[in-house]
Amino acid sequence: MNILAIESTCDETAAAVVTDRLEVLGSVVASQDELHRRFGGVVPEIASRAHMERILPVIDETLRRAGVSLGDLDAVAVANTPGLAGSLLVGLAAAKAIAVALDIPLLAVNHLQAHIYACRIAADEDVFPCIGLIISGGHTSLYRCRDPLDFELLGATIDDAAGEAFDKVAAMLGLPYPGGPSIQRAAESGNAHAYPLPRPFLQDRENLDFSFSGLKTAVRYLLVGPGRQDFSQLQLDPQRVADMAASFQEAVVDCLVGKALLAVERTGVDKLCVGGGVAANARFRRRLEDESAGRGVRVHIAPLKLCTDNAVMGAIAIERYQAGMFEDLDLDVYPGVVRRTG
Numbered sequence: 001m002n003i004l005a006i007e008s009t010c011d012e013t014a015a016a017v018v019t020d021r022l023e024v025l026g027s028v029v030a031s032q033d034e035l036h037r038r039f040g041g042v043v044p045e046i047a048s049r050a051h052m053e054r055i056l057p058v059i060d061e062t063l064r065r066a067g068v069s070l071g072d073l074d075a076v077a078v079a080n081t082p083g084l085a086g087s088l089l090v091g092l093a094a095a096k097a098i099a100v101a102l103d104i105p106l107l108a109v110n111h112l113q114a115h116i117y118a119c120r121i122a123a124d125e126d127v128f129p130c131i132g133l134i135i136s137g138g139h140t141s142l143y144r145c146r147d148p149l150d151f152e153l154l155g156a157t158i159d160d161a162a163g164e165a166f167d168k169v170a171a172m173l174g175l176p177y178p179g180g181p182s183i184q185r186a187a188e189s190g191n192a193h194a195y196p197l198p199r200p201f202l203q204d205r206e207n208l209d210f211s212f213s214g215l216k217t218a219v220r221y222l223l224v225g226p227g228r229q230d231f232s233q234l235q236l237d238p239q240r241v242a243d244m245a246a247s248f249q250e251a252v253v254d255c256l257v258g259k260a261l262l263a264v265e266r267t268g269v270d271k272l273c274v275g276g277g278v279a280a281n282a283r284f285r286r287r288l289e290d291e292s293a294g295r296g297v298r299v300h301i302a303p304l305k306l307c308t309d310n311a312v313m314g315a316i317a318i319e320r321y322q323a324g325m326f327e328d329l330d331l332d333v334y335p336g337v338v339r340r341t342g
Protein backbone atom coordinates (compact mmCIF):
# COMPACT_ATOMS: atom_id res chain seq x y z
CA MET A 1 0.00 0.00 0.00
CA ASN A 2 1.31 3.47 -0.93
CA ILE A 3 0.49 6.62 1.02
CA LEU A 4 1.31 10.12 -0.18
CA ALA A 5 2.08 12.28 2.88
CA ILE A 6 2.06 16.07 2.67
CA GLU A 7 3.70 18.46 5.16
CA SER A 8 3.31 22.26 5.11
CA THR A 9 2.85 23.19 8.78
CA CYS A 10 5.57 25.86 8.96
CA ASP A 11 8.24 26.81 6.43
CA GLU A 12 9.09 23.53 4.71
CA THR A 13 7.01 22.28 1.78
CA ALA A 14 7.40 18.52 1.80
CA ALA A 15 5.90 15.33 0.40
CA ALA A 16 6.78 11.66 0.64
CA VAL A 17 5.50 8.32 -0.61
CA VAL A 18 5.69 5.66 2.10
CA THR A 19 4.41 2.10 2.23
CA ASP A 20 2.55 0.28 4.98
CA ARG A 21 5.86 -1.49 5.72
CA LEU A 22 7.38 1.93 6.49
CA GLU A 23 9.53 1.91 3.36
CA VAL A 24 10.26 5.38 2.00
CA LEU A 25 9.85 5.30 -1.79
CA GLY A 26 10.44 9.00 -2.35
CA SER A 27 10.76 12.18 -0.29
CA VAL A 28 11.22 15.87 -1.13
CA VAL A 29 11.69 18.80 1.25
CA ALA A 30 11.69 22.34 -0.18
CA SER A 31 13.15 24.57 2.53
CA GLN A 32 12.18 28.24 2.74
CA ASP A 33 15.16 29.23 4.92
CA GLU A 34 16.45 31.63 2.23
CA LEU A 35 13.13 33.51 2.13
CA HIS A 36 12.97 34.08 5.89
CA ARG A 37 16.67 34.63 6.62
CA ARG A 38 16.66 38.43 6.40
CA PHE A 39 13.82 38.59 8.93
CA GLY A 40 15.58 36.28 11.44
CA GLY A 41 12.47 34.08 11.74
CA VAL A 42 9.50 32.69 9.82
CA VAL A 43 7.12 35.29 8.36
CA PRO A 44 3.74 33.49 8.14
CA GLU A 45 2.41 35.27 5.04
CA ILE A 46 5.62 34.68 3.10
CA ALA A 47 5.53 31.03 4.18
CA SER A 48 1.98 30.37 2.97
CA ARG A 49 2.59 32.07 -0.37
CA ALA A 50 5.75 30.03 -0.91
CA HIS A 51 3.84 26.83 -0.08
CA MET A 52 1.30 27.76 -2.78
CA GLU A 53 4.03 28.04 -5.41
CA ARG A 54 5.84 24.90 -4.36
CA ILE A 55 3.27 22.35 -3.30
CA LEU A 56 2.45 20.91 -6.75
CA PRO A 57 6.05 20.77 -8.04
CA VAL A 58 7.09 19.13 -4.74
CA ILE A 59 4.38 16.47 -5.06
CA ASP A 60 5.25 15.84 -8.75
CA GLU A 61 8.94 15.45 -7.91
CA THR A 62 8.14 13.13 -4.99
CA LEU A 63 6.09 10.81 -7.24
CA ARG A 64 8.85 10.89 -9.86
CA ARG A 65 11.52 9.93 -7.32
CA ALA A 66 9.27 7.24 -5.86
CA GLY A 67 8.66 5.81 -9.33
CA VAL A 68 4.89 5.77 -8.81
CA SER A 69 2.05 7.55 -10.57
CA LEU A 70 -1.06 9.08 -9.02
CA GLY A 71 -2.98 5.90 -9.82
CA ASP A 72 -0.64 3.89 -7.57
CA LEU A 73 -1.65 5.85 -4.44
CA ASP A 74 -3.97 4.18 -1.92
CA ALA A 75 -4.43 7.14 0.45
CA VAL A 76 -3.31 10.73 0.98
CA ALA A 77 -2.26 12.08 4.38
CA VAL A 78 -1.73 15.66 5.47
CA ALA A 79 -0.50 17.41 8.62
CA ASN A 80 -3.44 19.60 9.70
CA THR A 81 -2.28 20.47 13.27
CA PRO A 82 -0.48 22.29 14.85
CA GLY A 83 1.19 24.99 12.75
CA LEU A 84 0.69 28.29 10.95
CA ALA A 85 -2.93 28.56 9.78
CA GLY A 86 -2.17 29.77 6.24
CA SER A 87 0.60 27.19 5.76
CA LEU A 88 -1.56 24.33 7.02
CA LEU A 89 -4.38 25.32 4.65
CA VAL A 90 -2.20 24.94 1.55
CA GLY A 91 -1.28 21.33 2.36
CA LEU A 92 -4.83 20.49 3.37
CA ALA A 93 -6.32 21.91 0.16
CA ALA A 94 -3.84 19.92 -1.94
CA ALA A 95 -4.56 16.71 -0.04
CA LYS A 96 -8.32 17.11 -0.34
CA ALA A 97 -8.04 17.76 -4.09
CA ILE A 98 -6.00 14.57 -4.53
CA ALA A 99 -8.41 12.55 -2.36
CA VAL A 100 -11.39 13.72 -4.41
CA ALA A 101 -9.73 13.36 -7.80
CA LEU A 102 -8.43 9.85 -7.13
CA ASP A 103 -11.32 8.77 -4.87
CA ILE A 104 -8.91 7.59 -2.15
CA PRO A 105 -9.10 8.04 1.65
CA LEU A 106 -7.94 11.26 3.32
CA LEU A 107 -5.91 10.89 6.55
CA ALA A 108 -5.02 13.54 9.13
CA VAL A 109 -1.55 13.82 10.67
CA ASN A 110 -0.74 15.53 13.97
CA HIS A 111 2.64 17.15 13.27
CA LEU A 112 3.92 16.66 16.85
CA GLN A 113 3.00 12.98 16.88
CA ALA A 114 4.72 12.70 13.50
CA HIS A 115 7.97 14.16 14.95
CA ILE A 116 7.96 11.32 17.51
CA TYR A 117 7.02 8.75 14.86
CA ALA A 118 10.28 9.68 13.08
CA CYS A 119 11.95 7.62 15.85
CA ARG A 120 9.67 4.64 15.10
CA ILE A 121 10.54 4.78 11.39
CA ALA A 122 14.27 4.82 12.09
CA ALA A 123 14.21 2.27 14.93
CA ASP A 124 12.74 -0.58 12.92
CA GLU A 125 11.12 -1.79 16.15
CA ASP A 126 8.22 -0.66 18.29
CA VAL A 127 9.09 2.39 20.40
CA PHE A 128 5.71 2.72 22.18
CA PRO A 129 4.75 3.29 24.96
CA CYS A 130 7.32 6.05 25.45
CA ILE A 131 7.93 9.54 26.72
CA GLY A 132 8.00 11.86 23.70
CA LEU A 133 10.04 15.07 23.71
CA ILE A 134 9.34 17.40 20.79
CA ILE A 135 11.82 20.26 20.46
CA SER A 136 11.36 22.46 17.42
CA GLY A 137 11.06 26.06 16.31
CA GLY A 138 7.44 26.26 17.38
CA HIS A 139 7.14 23.67 20.17
CA THR A 140 8.87 22.32 23.24
CA SER A 141 6.62 19.65 24.73
CA LEU A 142 6.81 16.47 26.75
CA TYR A 143 4.14 13.84 26.10
CA ARG A 144 3.29 10.48 27.54
CA CYS A 145 2.77 8.46 24.34
CA ARG A 146 0.71 5.36 25.16
CA ASP A 147 0.63 4.31 21.51
CA PRO A 148 1.29 6.14 18.21
CA LEU A 149 -2.11 7.85 18.37
CA ASP A 150 -2.68 8.40 22.09
CA PHE A 151 -0.53 11.27 23.41
CA GLU A 152 -1.06 13.07 26.71
CA LEU A 153 0.68 16.38 27.40
CA LEU A 154 2.92 16.31 30.52
CA GLY A 155 4.62 19.67 30.16
CA ALA A 156 5.47 22.37 27.63
CA THR A 157 7.17 25.70 27.30
CA ILE A 158 5.28 28.54 28.93
CA ASP A 159 6.82 31.07 26.50
CA ASP A 160 9.38 30.61 23.70
CA ALA A 161 10.11 27.24 22.10
CA ALA A 162 13.70 25.97 22.33
CA GLY A 163 14.31 26.44 18.58
CA GLU A 164 12.80 29.91 18.70
CA ALA A 165 15.25 30.82 21.48
CA PHE A 166 18.15 29.49 19.36
CA ASP A 167 16.93 31.60 16.43
CA LYS A 168 16.52 34.78 18.51
CA VAL A 169 19.83 34.48 20.35
CA ALA A 170 21.58 33.80 17.03
CA ALA A 171 20.10 37.03 15.66
CA MET A 172 21.46 38.94 18.70
CA LEU A 173 24.90 37.45 18.09
CA GLY A 174 24.81 38.36 14.39
CA LEU A 175 24.68 34.69 13.35
CA PRO A 176 22.55 33.61 10.35
CA TYR A 177 19.08 32.03 10.41
CA PRO A 178 18.22 29.28 11.23
CA GLY A 179 19.93 29.96 14.53
CA GLY A 180 20.29 26.40 15.82
CA PRO A 181 22.94 25.20 13.36
CA SER A 182 24.71 28.61 13.54
CA ILE A 183 24.93 28.53 17.33
CA GLN A 184 26.07 24.92 17.30
CA ARG A 185 28.88 25.85 14.89
CA ALA A 186 29.93 28.96 16.85
CA ALA A 187 29.80 27.03 20.14
CA GLU A 188 32.46 24.56 18.93
CA SER A 189 35.19 27.10 19.72
CA GLY A 190 33.51 28.55 22.81
CA ASN A 191 33.61 27.97 26.55
CA ALA A 192 30.25 26.70 27.85
CA HIS A 193 31.05 27.99 31.34
CA ALA A 194 32.04 31.51 30.26
CA TYR A 195 28.68 33.07 31.18
CA PRO A 196 26.46 32.11 34.11
CA LEU A 197 23.03 31.76 32.46
CA PRO A 198 19.81 30.66 34.19
CA ARG A 199 18.28 27.16 33.84
CA PRO A 200 14.57 27.95 34.33
CA PHE A 201 12.55 25.33 36.28
CA LEU A 202 15.46 22.88 36.26
CA GLN A 203 15.55 22.53 40.04
CA ASP A 204 11.74 22.30 40.32
CA ARG A 205 11.15 18.55 40.34
CA GLU A 206 7.37 18.92 40.50
CA ASN A 207 7.28 20.67 37.17
CA LEU A 208 7.77 19.35 33.63
CA ASP A 209 7.42 22.73 31.94
CA PHE A 210 10.09 24.75 30.17
CA SER A 211 10.78 28.47 29.83
CA PHE A 212 13.32 30.00 27.47
CA SER A 213 12.27 33.63 27.36
CA GLY A 214 14.21 34.67 30.49
CA LEU A 215 17.30 32.85 29.27
CA LYS A 216 17.12 34.79 26.02
CA THR A 217 16.74 38.07 27.96
CA ALA A 218 19.72 37.14 30.16
CA VAL A 219 21.85 36.79 27.01
CA ARG A 220 20.61 40.15 25.85
CA TYR A 221 21.46 41.90 29.11
CA LEU A 222 24.94 40.41 29.07
CA LEU A 223 25.46 41.69 25.52
CA VAL A 224 23.95 45.17 25.60
CA GLY A 225 22.41 45.79 29.02
CA PRO A 226 18.73 46.56 29.58
CA GLY A 227 16.77 48.89 27.33
CA ARG A 228 18.68 48.76 24.08
CA GLN A 229 16.85 47.11 21.14
CA ASP A 230 19.23 47.41 18.21
CA PHE A 231 21.85 44.71 17.88
CA SER A 232 22.83 45.58 14.32
CA GLN A 233 25.51 48.08 15.37
CA LEU A 234 27.02 45.73 17.94
CA GLN A 235 30.69 44.88 17.25
CA LEU A 236 31.18 41.55 18.97
CA ASP A 237 34.52 39.91 19.37
CA PRO A 238 34.35 36.42 17.71
CA GLN A 239 35.54 34.72 20.92
CA ARG A 240 32.78 36.43 22.88
CA VAL A 241 30.22 35.21 20.31
CA ALA A 242 31.59 31.67 20.59
CA ASP A 243 31.55 31.76 24.41
CA MET A 244 28.02 33.13 24.52
CA ALA A 245 26.81 30.57 21.94
CA ALA A 246 28.37 27.73 23.95
CA SER A 247 27.00 29.01 27.29
CA PHE A 248 23.51 29.48 25.86
CA GLN A 249 23.50 26.07 24.15
CA GLU A 250 24.61 24.39 27.38
CA ALA A 251 21.83 26.07 29.37
CA VAL A 252 19.15 24.94 26.88
CA VAL A 253 20.57 21.40 26.75
CA ASP A 254 20.64 21.21 30.58
CA CYS A 255 16.91 22.06 30.67
CA LEU A 256 15.91 19.68 27.86
CA VAL A 257 17.91 16.71 29.14
CA GLY A 258 16.95 17.37 32.78
CA LYS A 259 13.21 17.53 32.15
CA ALA A 260 13.16 14.58 29.73
CA LEU A 261 14.87 12.34 32.28
CA LEU A 262 12.60 13.67 35.05
CA ALA A 263 9.55 12.69 32.95
CA VAL A 264 10.99 9.19 32.55
CA GLU A 265 11.63 8.95 36.28
CA ARG A 266 8.21 10.24 37.29
CA THR A 267 6.17 8.06 34.91
CA GLY A 268 8.27 4.90 35.05
CA VAL A 269 8.04 4.67 31.23
CA ASP A 270 11.33 3.18 30.07
CA LYS A 271 11.57 4.49 26.51
CA LEU A 272 12.29 8.06 25.48
CA CYS A 273 11.82 9.33 21.92
CA VAL A 274 13.00 12.76 20.78
CA GLY A 275 12.16 14.61 17.57
CA GLY A 276 12.04 18.12 16.10
CA GLY A 277 14.68 20.42 14.66
CA VAL A 278 16.55 21.04 17.93
CA ALA A 279 17.04 17.26 18.30
CA ALA A 280 19.61 17.68 15.50
CA ASN A 281 21.83 19.53 17.97
CA ALA A 282 25.06 17.57 18.45
CA ARG A 283 25.65 18.69 22.03
CA PHE A 284 22.07 17.74 23.00
CA ARG A 285 22.40 14.30 21.38
CA ARG A 286 25.65 13.54 23.16
CA ARG A 287 24.49 14.79 26.57
CA LEU A 288 21.22 12.85 26.40
CA GLU A 289 22.98 9.64 25.38
CA ASP A 290 25.58 10.08 28.16
CA GLU A 291 23.16 11.00 30.93
CA SER A 292 20.59 8.32 30.16
CA ALA A 293 23.23 5.59 30.23
CA GLY A 294 22.82 3.33 33.25
CA ARG A 295 19.33 4.64 34.06
CA GLY A 296 17.44 1.76 32.45
CA VAL A 297 15.94 3.98 29.75
CA ARG A 298 16.15 3.27 26.04
CA VAL A 299 16.67 6.50 24.12
CA HIS A 300 15.67 7.02 20.48
CA ILE A 301 16.61 10.35 18.90
CA ALA A 302 15.30 10.91 15.37
CA PRO A 303 18.03 10.59 12.72
CA LEU A 304 19.34 13.96 11.52
CA LYS A 305 17.42 14.04 8.25
CA LEU A 306 14.13 13.30 10.06
CA CYS A 307 14.63 15.90 12.85
CA THR A 308 13.68 19.02 10.90
CA ASP A 309 10.33 19.11 9.13
CA ASN A 310 9.77 16.45 6.47
CA ALA A 311 6.88 14.38 5.14
CA VAL A 312 8.41 10.94 5.77
CA MET A 313 7.32 11.18 9.40
CA GLY A 314 3.77 11.52 8.04
CA ALA A 315 4.01 7.72 7.77
CA ILE A 316 2.23 7.81 11.14
CA ALA A 317 -0.92 8.06 8.96
CA ILE A 318 -0.53 4.33 8.32
CA GLU A 319 -1.51 3.79 11.96
CA ARG A 320 -4.69 5.80 11.37
CA TYR A 321 -5.40 3.96 8.12
CA GLN A 322 -5.13 0.63 9.93
CA ALA A 323 -7.41 1.94 12.71
CA GLY A 324 -9.97 3.05 10.09
CA MET A 325 -9.63 6.71 11.10
CA PHE A 326 -10.52 8.32 7.79
CA GLU A 327 -11.44 11.99 7.41
CA ASP A 328 -14.36 13.69 5.71
CA LEU A 329 -13.78 16.46 3.21
CA ASP A 330 -14.78 19.06 5.79
CA LEU A 331 -11.52 18.36 7.69
CA ASP A 332 -10.19 21.66 9.02
CA VAL A 333 -6.82 23.00 10.21
CA TYR A 334 -6.09 23.40 13.95
CA PRO A 335 -3.14 25.77 14.48
CA GLY A 336 -2.93 25.25 18.27
CA VAL A 337 -1.60 22.32 20.31
CA VAL A 338 -3.98 19.67 21.61
CA ARG A 339 -3.42 18.38 25.14
CA ARG A 340 -4.68 14.88 24.48
CA THR A 341 -4.81 13.10 21.11
CA GLY A 342 -6.42 9.87 20.05
Ligand code: KG4
Residues within 6 Å of the ligand: 010, 135, 136, 137, 138, 139, 162, 163, 164, 166, 167, 178, 179, 180, 181, 184, 276, 277, 278, 279, 280, 281, 282, 307, 308, 309
Ligand atom coordinates in the same frame (compact mmCIF):
# COMPACT_ATOMS: atom_id res chain seq x y z
O1 KG4 B 1 11.14 20.92 13.53
P1 KG4 B 1 11.55 22.13 12.76
O2 KG4 B 1 12.18 21.93 11.39
O3 KG4 B 1 10.35 23.11 12.52
C1 KG4 B 1 9.30 23.30 13.41
O4 KG4 B 1 8.37 22.46 13.45
O5 KG4 B 1 9.43 24.33 14.13
O6 KG4 B 1 12.56 22.95 13.72
C2 KG4 B 1 13.20 24.13 13.30
C3 KG4 B 1 14.04 24.64 14.47
C4 KG4 B 1 14.67 26.01 14.23
O7 KG4 B 1 14.38 26.85 15.32
C5 KG4 B 1 16.17 25.70 14.16
O8 KG4 B 1 17.00 26.76 14.64
C6 KG4 B 1 16.27 24.48 15.06
O9 KG4 B 1 15.10 23.73 14.76
N1 KG4 B 1 17.46 23.67 14.77
C7 KG4 B 1 18.47 23.48 15.67
C8 KG4 B 1 19.47 22.74 15.00
N2 KG4 B 1 19.03 22.48 13.72
C9 KG4 B 1 17.79 23.07 13.60
N3 KG4 B 1 18.60 23.88 16.94
C10 KG4 B 1 19.74 23.56 17.59
N4 KG4 B 1 20.75 22.86 17.00
C11 KG4 B 1 20.66 22.43 15.73
N5 KG4 B 1 21.68 21.75 15.18
Ligand code: ZN
Residues within 6 Å of the ligand: 111, 115, 136, 137, 276, 277, 308, 309
Ligand atom coordinates in the same frame (compact mmCIF):
# COMPACT_ATOMS: atom_id res chain seq x y z
ZN1 ZN C 1 8.16 20.47 13.16
